[in-house]
Amino acid sequence: MTILNDKQARRLLAAVLAVCLPAAQARALAEPQTPPGEKHFEMKYETGTEAIESGKKVGVAVTPDNIVLVWQNHTRVTISAQAITDISYDTVSWRRSADVLPVADSLASGPAPPPGQGGEGLAALVMVTLITAVFAHAIKTTQHFVRLAWMEDGRERVVWLKVGKGEYAGFLASLEQVTGRRFVDRAAERQQLVQELRARLDRFPVDLDRKTWVEGIVLPPGHYQAVVLEREPGRGEIYFFAGPAISEDAIKAAAVVELVAQPGEAAPRTAYKNLAGVSALAEIQTSTKTVRFR
Numbered sequence: 001m002t003i004l005n006d007k008q009a010r011r012l013l014a015a016v017l018a019v020c021l022p023a024a025q026a027r028a029l030a031e032p033q034t035p036p037g038e039k040h041f042e043m044k045y046e047t048g049t050e051a052i053e054s055g056k057k058v059g060v061a062v063t064p065d066n067i068v069l070v071w072q073n074h075t076r077v078t079i080s081a082q083a084i085t086d087i088s089y090d091t092v093s094w095r096r097s098a099d100v101l102p103v104a105d106s107l108a109s110g111p112a113p114p115p116g117q118g119g120e121g122l123a124a125l126v127m128v129t130l131i132t133a134v135f136a137h138a139i140k141t142t143q144h145f146v147r148l149a150w151m152e153d154g155r156e157r158v159v160w161l162k163v164g165k166g167e168y169a170g171f172l173a174s175l176e177q178v179t180g181r182r183f184v185d186r187a188a189e190r191q192q193l194v195q196e197l198r199a200r201l202d203r204f205p206v207d208l209d210r211k212t213w214v215e216g217i218v219l220p221p222g223h224y225q226a227v228v229l230e231r232e233p234g235r236g237e238i239y240f241f242a243g244p245a246i247s248e249d250a251i252k253a254a255a256v257v258e259l260v261a262q263p264g265e266a267a268p269r270t271a272y273k274n275l276a277g278v279s280a281l282a283e284i285q286t287s288t289k290t291v292r293f294r
Contacts, residue, residue, distance in 0.1 A: 038063045039174050041167050045069075046145060048159035050077055060161070062174040067148065069159070077159075079150050086149040087175050087183040089168070091142065144168040146183075148175070190248065196229065197239060198246045203227045204286050206240065206270060213280040214240065214253040214293075224252065226284070228291060234259055238284075238291055255281075258292040266290075 041060045045052040052058065052071060061068040067084070069077040144165060149158045163171055172183045206224045213219075219240065227246070230236040238257050241250040265287045273282040284291040 039170075041163070041171050041174075043164065043167070043171075044162040045071070046160035046162045049157045050159055052159075058161070060171070062171070062178055064178055067175070067178070079148065079152075079157075081178040083150040083152060084148060084175075084179045084181060085151055085156070086147065087172070087179065087181055088147040088186050089172060089183050090145045090147070090186040092145070092187070146171060146175075194246070194248055197227050200227050200229070203241075203246075204268070206284060208270070210272070210279050212272065213275060213278045215255040217253040218278075219253055226291075228257070228259065228289075230259055255293055257294070260290040260292065262286075262288055262290060 039062045041062070043058060043060060045054060045056045045058050047054055050069075052069075056071055058069050058071040061070070063081075065081055067079040067081060069079075144163045146161045146163050146168065147158065148161070149156055151157075176182060203225050206226045208219055208221050208224065210221055211218055212221075222242070224240045224242060225244070227239045227241070228236055229239075236257060236259050238255055239251055240253045242252050243250055262285075266285055268287060269285045271282040271284075272279050274280070281293045283293060
């Protein structure tokens with residue numbers, strides 16, 4: 001065995017480094033580098049306003065200034081962090097559907113237009129208040145979804161992203177950090193709303209004798225029970241349930257309504273109005289109040 005002296009050992013080390021360092025530097029240059037402050041996530045596109053196939057894998061980069069969606073290794077959507085108007089988390093999937101999603105925005109921003117009057121597209125993807133979660137139309141899962149909404153060129157754009165179990169918390173935290181916005185937990189809101197509805201004892205029966213339009217939903221004729229939540233004087237929400245149970249699965253429609261107190265007891269009645277040839281609720285009179293629809 002040859003024993004190297006100190007001088008020989010230094011020469012051998014210099015020779016090894018001369019060979020290895022260039023190769024290591026070349027590998028470092030070839031590998032993509034993540035800029036400081038940038039985080040990457042892999043997820044799937046669920047639905048929204050972008051021309052991306054549902055279920056398509058997308059890479060999402062969260063930078064201090066932008067959120068960038070990339071799919072097929074080249075197509076991208078760049079969202080300014082300051083343009084973000086909503087970050088929502090949910091455990092149910094909201095699919096692109098002509099009869100499911102029109103309810104989402106109607107309760108928050110105005111009455112849903114009758115069939116054929118428009119408004120079933122982009123506005124139907126917006127869910128900005130608690131009561132827009134019409135439970136009967138959500139596709140129930142145990143998965144994790146994040147909704148991003150932002151304004152661009154005067155119109156709102158929206159994406160729903162399906163995020164992995166191990167990544168959704170980190171993704172939400174990154175979004176909060178770069179946008180300065182807190183995310184809204186829609187699943188927790190729904191649970192809170194159901195508890196609130198179950199606690200109300202002033203439910204009342206509603207009998208519909210025809211197909212009836214209620215904020216984007218056509219209710220078939222039949223017997224329902226209704227619960228009204230008064231959010232402020234003269235204004236509230238009404239929820240229609242099929243059957244005796246107050247549960248997510250039993251909610252069939254909901255609407256923002258005007259509430260007018262009755263000076264004395266009145267006979268219950270249901271009044272209809274015509275909206276472009278479609279029957280819609282005008283008002284419901286109970287023994288204590290009149291519920292007026294927009």
